[in-house]
Amino acid sequence: MLLERFKHRLIVSCQPVTGGPMDNAEAVVGFALAAEAGGAAALRIESITYLKAVRPRTTLPIVGIIKRDLDNSPVRITPFIADAIGLCEAGADIVAFDATDRVRPANIDDLVAAIHDNGKLAMADCSSLGDAKAALAAGVDCVGTTLSGYVGGPVPDGPDFALIAAMRDLTPYVIAEGRIKSLDDAAEALRRGAHSVVVGSAITRTEHVTEWFAEIVKRTAGAADKPVLAIDIGGTKILAALISNGKVEAEPAGRDRS
Numbered sequence: 741m742l743l744e745r746f747k748h749r750l751i752v753s754c755q756p757v758t759g760g761p762m763d764n765a766e767a768v769v770g771f772a773l774a775a776e777a778g779g780a781a782a783l784r785i786e787s788i789t790y791l792k793a794v795r796p797r798t799t800l801p802i803v804g805i806i807k808r809d810l811d812n813s814p815v816r817i818t819p820f821i822a823d824a825i826g827l828c829e830a831g832a833d834i835v836a837f838d839a840t841d842r843v844r845p846a847n848i849d850d851l852v853a854a855i856h857d858n859g860k861l862a863m864a865d866c867s868s869l870g871d872a873k874a875a876l877a878a879g880v881d882c883v884g885t886t887l888s889g890y891v892g893g894p895v896p897d898g899p900d901f902a903l904i905a906a907m908r909d910l911t912p913y914v915i916a917e918g919r920i921k922s923l924d925d926a927a928e929a930l931r932r933g934a935h936s937v938v939v940g941s942a943i944t945r946t947e948h949v950t951e952w953f954a955e956i957v958k959r960t961a962g963a964a965d966k967p968v969l970a971i972d973i974g975g976t977k978i979l980a981a982l983i984s985n986g987k988v989e990a991e992p993a994g995r996d997r998s
């Protein structure tokens with residue numbers, strides 16, 4: 741089964757920042773081939789144009805999506821049946837779509853039927869356990885935590901590990917996705933029961949990664965001039981730099997929805 745090809749493996753989402761210098765087919769193909777060279781077992785590609793550019797260059801399974809900004813619905817990921825069919829025809833192996841319980845142009849049953857009629861697998865991008873339950877009842881092949889944190893309120897800093905674990909009680913095919921930014925995050929997702937892990941921004945949104953580093957470097961400026969405390973623990977001397985409020989903070993919260 742196709743899902744077994746990326747069991748306990750990495751999926752790289754190759755979605756550049758919209759309108760940025762990497763937002764072109766050449767760069768997306770470059771990201772995809774670099775991800776494959778680095779050991780990714782599958783790719784997530786947005787738009788028919790980029791899917792058509794990447795498809796002939798790799799045999800890795802591709803999760804295809806189309807993003808749209810609609811006036812009458814907050815649903816962005818593969819909102820229409822025609823989008824799902826277009827992705828199947830352009831060579832996606834799996835079609836992912838927004839499976840949230842919000843006003844939507846196409847219902848989930850019809851999306852799943854269209855994807856399956858075209859011989860492809862359906863992935864539900866969920867925001868909650870309820871979304872996952874409904875999507876599995878509609879016959880999706882796998883569920884992702886993709887939209888957790890993106891359906892209202894502030895976007896959290898880290899991944900939704902609790903949702904990964906809760907989904908794992910419903911199906912073994914849980915794709916951990918969303919704000920997985922470090923090696924520890926990826927490992928923790930597996931420990932919580934993820935079938936595979938999607939990393940996007942931390943690998944293929946150069947602007948975001950640069951911003952994370954730029955911010956921490958800026959915030960830590962002057963730290964070398966602050967007093968350094970030597971702590972003796974069990975005979976081992978540990979030097980703890982006293983930086984502003986006493987800790988070096990992690991990267992700033994993500995803000996981009998591209």
Ligand SMILES: CC(=O)N[C@H](C=O)[C@@H](O)[C@H](O)[C@H](O)COP(=O)(O)O
Nearest residue numbers: 753886890918919920939940941998
């Ligand atoms: C919320 C939404 O629209 N997520 C999108 C879904 O395809 C992408 O913008 C994300 O980059 C992708 O899910 C991977 O997540 P991260 O970039 O955090 O590793």
